[in-house]
Amino acid sequence: MAFKILISDPLSEEGMYPLLQAENISIELATDWSQEKLANQITEYDALLVRSQTQVNRELITKATNLKIIGRAGVGVDNIDLDAATEHGIIVVNAPNGNTNSAAEHTMAMIMALSRKIPQAYLSLMNKQWDRKKYVGTELKNKTLGIIGLGRIGAEVAYRAKGQRMNIIAYDPFLTEDQAKKMDIQYGSVDEVLHAADFITIHTPLLKETRHLLNADAFHAVKPGVHIVNCARGGIIDEDALYHAIQSKKVAGAALDVFEEEPFYDHPLLELPEVIATPHLGASTFEAQESVAIDVSEDVIRFLSGEAVRNPVNLPSVPKDILSQIEPYFHLAEKLGHFLIHLANEPVEEINLYYSGDLSQTKIGPITRNTIKGLLTRHLGEHVNDVNALYLAEKRGITVNENKTSSTQGFTNLLKVEIITKSEKRSVAGTLLNGLGPRIVKMDHYSVDVTPKGHLLVIHHKDQPGVIGKMGSFLATQEINIATMQVDRADIGGEAIMVMSVDRHIEEKELRALEQLEEIHDATAIDL
C-alpha cells in the first residue's frame, strides 16, 4: 500500500531524506497552500507533517478522513488540536530533542542582545549615528536569572547562563529542592523567582495553566528594572500587560521570539525601543531543522510500517526495552478482544482485563488499548485504533478495568478478557506460547487450544454421541473443510463447546441452518 504524505510547513530537505528513501511513500509539499486549500485536499493524505505555522484545528482534522499520523517537526504542539486528533484516532508525534540546543542558544543570544542593546545600537549605526552613551548596557555576571520551566531547554539555558557567571533561580512543578541543589541552582516558587530575578526567561509549554503566567500581577511583583525573555510560546506573557510594564519603567526591556498571534507585525510592543524581537527563530538552525525533520520522518515511517513510534504526544510513551517485551502481546490482545465481542448478545457495559504471570510484571496500558481496539472494531469499524480505543469505549459508557493477578493457571503469561453485559458475563483467555505464538486457551469456563487466526466456528451444544459426526456431515454438505477442532464440556451429557477452524467464512444462513440441528444451541462464526 502506498502512503501519501503532505508537508505543509518548511522542513529541512536533508531531514526529509528518510522519507525520500522509504518505499511506498509519496511526498507532496504544501508550504504555499492556504488553510482553505489544505482543508479541501487533506482527505487524500495518510500523514501530515508540520512545524508551528499550520493550524491543525478540529475543522481540518474532521476533514482528514484518511489521516493516520500528524508529525510535528519540533516541540510545541499548541497548533494541533490534540483532543480532535485522539478522537479521530490520529496519532500525533513530535521531535522533542532535536531543537533543544538551538532554542537554548537563541535564548542566550537574546539575553545578551538585550543586556547590551545590540539590535538597537546596530539600527542606530545603520542610521549613521555614533551614539555610545545611549547604548550603555548591564553585565550578566553576578546577576540573577529566573527560569520558569526547567525542562530540556530551561536546563540548557541554566547550564549556559552559569558560564556567564549568573546566579540561577528556577521554578518547575517537577523540580525538587534536591535536584536544584545537584544542578547548583536555587529552587524557588514562581513568586520567589519574580522577586529575585534581574532577568526572567520562560521555558514552559503554552497550557491552560501557563496562559498569561506573566500578567499584570506578575509584573507588579517583579524587581524594578527586570528584563524579560520569551523564546517559548506567545500567550505565556500577557502582551498588553508587558507593554504597560515597560512603559511604566517597571520592566527595563524584553526580548521576544514568540507572540500570541504569529506573524506579529503591528503590536505597539514592537514600537517600544526597549523591546527586541525575532520572528520565531528559536529552532531555526540548519542543525536543529535537520535533526527534527529526521526524527519526525523516522517516526512517521515507523508508524506507517506498523512499528511503535518513539515520540508519541497523544499516547503515553513506552521505553524501548519495555516496548520490545510487550509488543508481541499486542496481536494476541487484539485477537482476544475481537473474538470475545462475537460472544456478546447485548451491549457491553464493562470490560475487565486480568493480567497474570509475566504480564503482571510489565506495563499493561498498551496491551489494554490493543484489546479494546479488537473489541470495538467489530461494530465501529477500522477507524478504531490504539490511539482512540479507550476514548471511544469511554464515550460509549463502557468501563474498562485492568487487574494484575497471581493466578497463572499453569501458563507463564495469561491475559483474560471479560465482558459484562446487562445479563451475562463472557470471557476468553489467551497466552503467548514460547516459539509457537498466540493461543486462546479458555473460553468462559471451557479449556481450548485455538490459534487466533482465520475463520473460526464456535458451537455450543449438548454433550452426546453423534453430535460431532452430524456437524461434520453438515459442513461437508456446504463444502466447508474443517482444519482443526477442539471440544470441551462442563459435565458428561451436559453443556459442551466446539471450536473449529475452517477454510472459509461461514455465512449467516449456514449458521442458522446449523442451529436447526437438535443438539446445537448456538453457532457463531468469527473471522480473525
Ligand SMILES: NC(=O)C1=CN([C@@H]2O[C@H](COP(=O)(O)OP(=O)(O)OC[C@H]3O[C@@H](n4cnc5c(N)ncnc54)[C@H](O)[C@@H]3O)[C@@H](O)[C@H]2O)C=CC1
Ligand atoms: N522559539 C522556538 O522556536 C522554540 C520554542 N520551544 C518552546 O519551548 C518550550 C519548552 O520546550 P522544552 O524545554 O523542549 O519542553 P520540556 O517539556 O522539556 O520543558 C517544559 C517544562 O515546563 C514545565 N512546566 C509546565 N508547566 C509549568 C508551569 N506552570 N510553571 C513552570 N514550569 C512549568 C514542565 O514541567 C517542563 O519541565 C515549549 O513551549 C516549546 O514549544 C521549543 C523549541 C523552539
Ligand SMILES: O=C(O)C(=O)COP(=O)(O)O
Ligand atoms: O519546536 C517548537 O516548539 C518551536 O517553537 C519551533 O517552531 P518552528 O518549528 O520553528 O515553527
